[in-house]
Amino acid sequence: PFLLQPGCMRRLLLAFGFLLLALPARAEIDWGVRAGIVTDPTDAVIGAELVLPFARVFTFNPNVEQTFGERDMFALNADVHYDFYAENRSNAWIGAGVALAVPEGSDLDPGVNLLAGFGRRQAGYFPYGQAKVMVLDSDTRASFVFGVRF
Numbered sequence: 529p530f531l532l533q534p535g536c537m538r539r540l541l542l543a544f545g546f547l548l549l550a551l552p553a554r555a556e557i558d559w560g561v562r563a564g565i566v567t568d569p570t571d572a573v574i575g576a577e578l579v580l581p582f583a584r585v586f587t588f589n590p591n592v593e594q595t596f597g598e599r600d601m602f603a604l605n606a607d608v609h610y611d612f613y614a615e616n617r618s619n620a621w622i623g624a625g626v627a628l629a630v631p632e633g634s635d636l637d638p639g640v641n642l643l644a645g646f647g648r649r650q651a652g653y654f655p656y657g658q659a660k661v662m663v664l665d666s667d668t669r670a671s672f673v674f675g676v677r678f
Contacts, residue, residue, distance in 0.1 A: 533569075556581055558654070562675030572598030573671055585614050587621070593671075600632035603662070607641055614636035617649045627662050653678050 544678050554610050558579040576592035589610050595601040609623025627639040647656025654677040662669045 532665055560654070560676045560677035562591075562673040564673030566595050566669050566671045567598075568600040571595045571599060573673065575673070575675075577677075578676055581611075581614070585611050587611055587623075589623070589625070592621075595669075601629055603627055603629040603652065607643060609643065609645075618647070619643075619649075620646045627664065629664055631663070631666070632670070633655055634666070637664045637666050639660075646678070659671050 529595060551625055557610050560577045561577060562573075562575045562577065564573055565571065573589050573593055573595045575593035577589055580588040580590075582588060589605075589607040591607065593603045593605065595603075605627050607623050607625030609621040612620045612622075622644045623641075624640040624643070627641050629639060630639045631637060641660055642663070643658055643660040645656055645658030647654050655674070656677065657672070657674050658673050660673070662671070
């Protein structure tokens, strides 16, 4: 698979590091974790994310996800979402992004993400729920996750 080729992960991490360095020093950067299910078949998914607000109502949300079960898959996603209530304790969003997925036993499978979510800020953390459809060259998957951002 693509991610197992020599030096591939090192290049991806280096590119991700340069992306972070390009952000303004005072940018508000949150991070989070999520878990949920992927449909057809019903598999478990876990993930981690960065949350980088820009232009007041938009958020860049790079994230990684690992699906476990009947069809294991690793995905690296670069999502952007529009926040309807960015200044409030509660927020809803819609978004889209690009996906680079590596299904078990297959090569790199590029695709797009469509997503929507809702969350409510609590004391120091932000629990949320999100639905996402990942349309890959070889497959289409829907996921439903619950997560928390810090």
